[in-house]
Amino acid sequence: MATLKMSISWFFFLQILFSLLSSFAPTNVQGLKVGFYDKSCPKAELIVKKSVFDAMKKDPTLGAPLLRMFFHDCFVRGCEGSVLLELKNKKDEKNAVPNLSLRGFEIIDNAKAALEKECPGIVSCSDVLALVARDAMVALNVPSWGVETGRRDGRVTNINEVTSNLPSPFDNITSLITQFRSKGLGKKDLVVLSGGHTIGIGHCPQITNRLYNFTGKRDSDPNLDTEYAASLRKKCKPTDTTTALEMDPGSFKTFDASYFKLVSQRRGLFQSDAALLDNQETKSYVLKQTKSYGSTFFKDFGVSMVNMGRIGVLTGRTGEVRKKCRMVN
Ligand code: HEM
Structure with missing residues (x-):
């Protein structure tokens, strides 16, 4: 009996220690950290993972374009979700030639809708892109990695910024x-x-x-x-x-x-x-x-x-947390 009590109290001690340590997870210079939503939206990462796994069960080929989407977001204006924005005049990044073959935007929308239900206005679209890219690789049996989160979303998209910022397949x-x-x-x-x-x-x-x-x-x-x-x-x-x-x-x-x-x-x-x-x-x-x-x-x-996910991020009071990923608030 005494040993059981001892091991239970050890269990709680370790749990408290662990949660203390994780709340001290280092924030990097830009203000990103692994587990940014642990307190504000504890189920955030689970929700994204479920959206990705459900979609990829039906269509495993979505993994590739979802990975590429994150790269195309980060290289143009930084990882701030501009690749998702749509303009009425179609002069948005999405309509630039290299992005016409991107697929899987509906996975981002589904994940974001589920997140808005669970904790409205908390999780940015740019973080959804970073988490989706990781989870899409995990769904293909790639070992997982800790995704830094805490990005905020940009408010600008410009079709003319895409080809000048993305490398070309003809590059040396x-x-x-x-x-x-x-x-x-x-x-x-x-x-x-x-x-x-x-x-x-x-x-x-x-x-x-x-x-x-x-x-x-x-x-x-x-x-x-x-x-x-x-x-x-x-x-x-x-x-x-x-x-x-x-x-x-x-x-x-x-x-x-x-x-x-x-x-x-x-x-x-x-x-x-x-x-x-x-x-x-x-x-x-x-x-x-x-x-x-x-x-x-x-x-x-x-x-x-993780290094790519740090490009040009908006954190703190800059940018916004979009309600819908295809449009600014
Ligand atoms: C180094 C410079 C890079 C160049 C020049 C380049 C270029 C390209 C091009 C031209 C395609 C074919 C797109 C199509 O015809 O649909 C492609 C596909 C792809 N790229 Fe890259 N890429 C580069 C880096 C990256 C990076 C950094 C990633 C992600 C880590 C990435 C992930 C992918 C994936 C997954 C596809 C397949 C997309 C699909 O199947 O829909 N690429 N890339």
């Missing part, structure tokens, strides 16, 4: 490194996050030049494996604007390190994937991930997602 390594640096991300983040291309699809126009006219002399990209180029030419005729291509053929639904194996074999789909072999640091990361014993990809991915 110098340009990619510069663009990531301008967002506060390093070469490691660049190569790790490019590993997001282990899932999902691209389209023929993004590689037509690599297949048919690389330097204007009807040649193909010498950095593209010749056998792979031949198989891609069968799928993409020079004027094809619609055919979808698996970025990681054979395992494009599985989040794994096989992207790096492909890149190391000169089978990365885009010039921007192939470019990772043109810098010593990014190349050595790619090669390291091809060794099953050396692969740190999963762990690194969580770290770089």
Whole structure:
């Protein structure tokens, strides 16, 4: 009996200690922290996770566009939900060419509606995007990571800011490194996050030049494996604007390190994937991930997602918490 009492009191002691420690979870310089909603909306993360898991049970291919949506939000005006806003005149980010193939906005709406029911006006749309991106990867069996929250939502969206802020599939390594640096991300983040291309699809126009006219002399990209180029030419005729291509053929639904194996074999789909072999640091990361014993990809991915989630955030009294993610309050 006495031992039982002792272990019960230990249990409560540990619980109190744990909740004290978690309320001291460090807030980073920008005012974000893991568990920002623990007190104000304790079920927030569970609610988002349920929306994502329910949707991905029906359509597992949603994982890829939901991950990409967070990247496209963060690189344009920072992670402040501008990619979700809609303007009557359609001059919003959503209507910019690179965003036309984004999908899954209804998952964000559903999660947000459930959150508004549980705790109105508390959880920002930009945090929903960050949590959804993580949960979509967890639904694909990627080990989870702690998402920093506490972002507030922006009030501006501009169609003209998208292509100038997002890297292009035609970019070389110098340009990619510069663009990531301008967002506060390093070469490691660049190569790790490019590993997001282990899932999902691209389209023929993004590689037509690599297949048919690389330097204007009807040649193909010498950095593209010749056998792979031949198989891609069968799928993409020079004027094809619609055919979808698996970025990681054979395992494009599985989040794994096989992207790096492909890149190391000169089978990365885009010039921007192939470019990772043109810098010593990014190349050595790619090669390291091809060794099953050396692969740190999963762990690194969580770290770089957190880094990306810090780009240009609005916190404290800046911005707002939107009621609906598609419009400002
Ligand atoms: C490094 C610079 C990057 C470039 C140039 C780039 C470019 C592209 C392009 C052109 C597509 C094809 C879109 C389509 O045709 O529908 C794509 C797809 C994708 N990208 Fe990237 N991307 C980059 C970085 C990232 C990052 C940082 C992530 C996330 C961590 C990411 C995640 C994805 C995913 C998951 C898809 C597949 C989307 C789908 O299946 O709907 N990309 N990317």
